[in-house]
Amino acid sequence: MSGDGSYAAVMARRDAIVRASVGIDYDRYRTGVLAFDYERLLADTGYDMESARAVQAATGVGGTPLLELRRLTALVRAVAAPGKGARLFLKDEAKNPSGSFKDRRASLSVYEAKRRGYPGVAAATSGNYGAAVASQAAKLGLPCVVVQEAFDSRGIAQPEIAEKTRACEAYGAEVIRLSVGPELFYVFLRVLEETGFFNASLYAPCSVRGIETLGYELALQALDLCGRFPDVVIVTHAGGGNVTGTARGLREAGAVGTEIVAASVDLAGLHMASDRDFNRKSFTTGHTGFSMPFTTWPDRADVPRSAARPLRYMDRFVTVTQGEVFYATQLLAELEGLERGPAGNTSLAAALAIARELERERVVVVQETEYTGAGKHPIAQLNLALSLGIEVRRGDPRDNRPGERIVIPEHPAQLAARAVDLDRVRRSYLRHALESLPEHAPLEAADYAFLVEETRSSRAYVEEVLHGLQGTRR
């Protein structure tokens, strides 16, 4: 272990550790006090759509089928107004080597780690991304360390994460399992410092570049199957990479009119760093505990500037309840013969509600699935919930209370995609921007232009909101 291993000392070295581990000098991209050249950061990965797809194809990543969900479409139409009920499609990302779209993110990162001569790769993630990095590392012959937040202080493991531990270990990775807390990042920094491994960050530019192929593929597949680009693509939203990469890929394919809907499970009231709440979430990702903070300030990531900037790309942001997602998961299995999830089924639940309001000729795409199995299943999550005293029952999904009561809908017409007010999200983003400014640092012209792009608004909007906030600052 090099240097002082205390929490404060390691965190003080974080910039140097991160810079060495991702091989990117983020200062090079700075164009103002806050602003940076986002497009150049992505372009400097050296990958375009063609070369990214080639690297992915070499390890069997991508090229997944776009499946029409005919029975779910019929179900939606059965509860829709006459003439309503859009065609539903699903991008079956479970067909990737480690069983999720995260292989797309991992493939370019691990390939780069190998190409640049790093002795191994490391990733901080409790989710599918760890298995994806471990799988890609196995294929390329690199050692791999995955750091997970895995269990509470009573030693009770979150079942979905326990399965991901097993998967990572199956691919030959070392898994560091931790109890609950944000100090996971501290442990991860120590691993990076000690090993000199590449940080396969979810938020590095290669990771987002890797997802662009998903949006690109599904746009062309929809065109082929339906003669039109998707009208709506619904993306399960957590850290922002899925929304960002998918939307960018759609644009690159020419699907500029496609509406991008970000969907998250509503976990309002549960604290993400709480030991008590950890196992009461019943979801490990795709929820508001990640999507709200990462939409309102993406640079809280494990790299200085996140390449996942979802507020730039989402046209709508909606939430669904825990019970609605479990209901949608069950419908997908029993009506379409597809046992998938949990990832992707958040956007599926939203899709069932959104498709009901659209005309029949419209095309709605749910852009991912993942493999399912022990731990990664509604039954496992609901049994854990019951053991913790959480009520599980049928009823009106509006009665769902995260951590207290999970309500499985009684009828498909009860499903709803509840709108998040994007104006509030934009204001929150700008408040975080203001708070991140050094004291008395004036914003430059480049910063205003950057904030306009970040919030998809106007200079007048940014100035008005910042002016209002400055009056209340400190």
Add this chain to the structure above:
Amino acid sequence: MTGTVAAGSWVEIGAVVLAPDARAPQVPDDTRTVPLELRAKGFLAAPARVGERVEILTAAGRRLAGTLVAANPAYRHGFGAPIPALAGVGREARALLERDAEADGSGEGEP
């Protein structure tokens, strides 16, 4: 688990990474009352009993130290009993589809 675990066995170790009073300033109150704990697996470096301080060689080739927790640790996650609240979902949806098909005489899901 009273016997000696042989060197080279696949084992799990545990360690306290941060004691409660050394935790990050931003952790919520309930998390602050407990330590940050670590679990890791690897091949045992030297014979030892459960509860003893040991070293392991991990899958990534690192040497880690901690307390021996278990030899050949099991994966215990699974599914559990079926959930009654989910049991009727598919049957109800199929009934809705059948009723709808009868009502308008149309095929399922054709655009």
